[in-house]
Amino acid sequence: MTDHTLAARDAPIVAVATAAGRGAVGIVRASGLDLSPLIHQVCGRSLAPRQATLLDFQDAQGRPIDRGLALHFPAPHSYTGEDVLELQAHGGPVLLQLLLARCLQALPGARLAAPGEFTERAFLNDKLDLAQAEAVADLIDAGTEAAARSAGRALAGEFSHRVDALAQRIVRLRTLVEATLDFPEEEIDFLQQADAAGQLSGITEALLALLATARQGALLREGLRVVIAGQPNVGKSSLLNALAGAELAIVTPIPGTTRDRVSESIQIEGVPVHVTDTAGLRHNEQAADEVERIGIGRSWDAIRSADCVLFLHDLTRAGQDAAYDAAEREIEASLPPGVSVIQVWNKADAVGASSSTEGLTLSARTGQGLEALRQALLRTAGWQAAPEGVFIARARHVQALQRCAQHLALAHTHLAEPAQALDLLAEELRLAHQALGQITGVFTADDLLGEIFSKFCIGK
Numbered sequence: 001m002t003d004h005t006l007a008a009r010d011a012p013i014v015a016v017a018t019a020a021g022r023g024a025v026g027i028v029r030a031s032g033l034d035l036s037p038l039i040h041q042v043c044g045r046s047l048a049p050r051q052a053t054l055l056d057f058q059d060a061q062g063r064p065i066d067r068g069l070a071l072h073f074p075a076p077h078s079y080t081g082e083d084v085l086e087l088q089a090h091g092g093p094v095l096l097q098l099l100l101a102r103c104l105q106a107l108p109g110a111r112l113a114a115p116g117e118f119t120e121r122a123f124l125n126d127k128l129d130l131a132q133a134e135a136v137a138d139l140i141d142a143g144t145e146a147a148a149r150s151a152g153r154a155l156a157g158e159f160s161h162r163v164d165a166l167a168q169r170i171v172r173l174r175t176l177v178e179a180t181l182d183f184p185e186e187e188i189d190f191l192q193q194a195d196a197a198g199q200l201s202g203i204t205e206a207l208l209a210l211l212a213t214a215r216q217g218a219l220l221r222e223g224l225r226v227v228i229a230g231q232p233n234v235g236k237s238s239l240l241n242a243l244a245g246a247e248l249a250i251v252t253p254i255p256g257t258t259r260d261r262v263s264e265s266i267q268i269e270g271v272p273v274h275v276t277d278t279a280g281l282r283h284n285e286q287a288a289d290e291v292e293r294i295g296i297g298r299s300w301d302a303i304r305s306a307d308c309v310l311f312l313h314d315l316t317r318a319g320q321d322a323a324y325d326a327a328e329r330e331i332e333a334s335l336p337p338g339v340s341v342i343q344v345w346n347k348a349d350a351v352g353a354s355s356s357t358e359g360l361t362l363s364a365r366t367g368q369g370l371e372a373l374r375q376a377l378l379r380t381a382g383w384q385a386a387p388e389g390v391f392i393a394r395a396r397h398v399q400a401l402q403r404c405a406q407h408l409a410l411a412h413t414h415l416a417e418p419a420q421a422l423d424l425l426a427e428e429l430r431l432a433h434q435a436l437g438q439i440t441g442v443f444t445a446d447d448l449l450g451e452i453f454s455k456f457c458i459g460k
Contacts, residue, residue, distance in 0.1 A: 227303050
């Protein structure tokens with residue numbers, strides 16, 4: 001859990017729920033088992049449930065701090081499952097701090113909320129499962145419209161419902177297998193009669209479909225890390241500027257202009273793509289100075305952590321400069337294994353139309369071929385053309401589904417053996433069920449919960 005004791009988790013919590021800085025409206029939120037002392041002292045009267053009431057917020061002497069709206073959500077019909085009070089005041093930072101201090105003073109035992117603690121209480125009180133709770137943060141952090149819509153679907157429970165339906169199918173098969181273990185003397189082959197193999201195949205098929213959708217959702221949340229690499233003066237900075245639609249990197253005919261990484265996040269059909277321009281790659285002894293050598297080292301660091309590398313070539317020099325071609329081959333051989341590489345030939349506007357190469361041909365200067373490059377990046381990422389059914393997902397969700405798939409594969413192996421190892425089959429089904437439960441929080445370690453909720457913003 002987050003870093004507070006069980007006793008402290010029962011204490012009322014208070015926080016400013018709106019972003020820092022000045023604004024027209026600011027919200028102070030409180031949650032606890034009984035907020036009646038706070039309501040009477042700050043609002044000076046009782047509040048009708050779930051109705052906005054215009055009134056003065058009072059200090060300890062009954063003087064008005066501000067005038068605004070108060071909303072009371074009695075337990076259990078609230079976001080956290082506890083009593084919740086929201087005070088909507090004017091959005092001045094000093095004013096909100098005064099109101100926050102007043103709430104802490106008026107409510108015995110109250111303390112400031114930790115990051116994500118309101119949502120953590122919603123999870124602990126069964127108002128949200130863990131995947132839905134994470135979707136709250138993802139909706140707030142969404143950087144694209146597609147990511148926001150997908151997070152909304154996850155928050156509505158679409159992802160959790162599919163996970164739960166799959167878990168129920170595994171439980172039914174587990175029950176069948178364990179019943180067979182309990183009654184080995186029965187002549188009827190329970191597993192064959194119930195088509196256990198068919199059930200397991202159906203579960204696996206549904207899991208793989210869910211995994212594919214979750215990967216799409218994880219891509220929406222995390223984005224694709226793309227590095228533009230190549231020798232000096234092949235047009236890497238020009239390509240970054242063309243993709244971003246802005247002059248982000250300095251472009252000159254002088255080789256080695258880019259000394260350090262320059263990054264920009266763009267969208268391609270709603271998918272975040274984090275593009276990094278790097279210093280031109282060449283031998284250290286060819287570098288102009290120590291600064292360029294450091295830049296080349298950082299280029300290789302960026303390449304090693306990339307999801308995809310755009311290996312950029314100069315079309316005007318291909319096949320005409322032996323030293324250039326030899327350096328290209330050496331650099332390409334040094335690219336780390338396992339990283340997707342797209343071969344891109346730049347400066348198509350400077351050569352004849354008859355020039356042909358393997359890979360994508362484009363002109364960063366005129367924009368020719370850029371759309372084909374964007375589509376190639378989406379294909380490399382595994383993005384599907386119709387993302388309407390996609391829900392936001394995280395890397396841990398994908399990893400849990402992959403573990404489930406591994407256990408189901410082993411279950412297939414045990415079921416297919418002539419002398420069926422039913423105890424091992426039952427154990428693999430149990431582990432597959434447990435892996436799914438880690439997504440929604442049925443089987444989740446406390447330290448994982450602490451890590452998840454600590455990354456939320458305060459007041460949520």
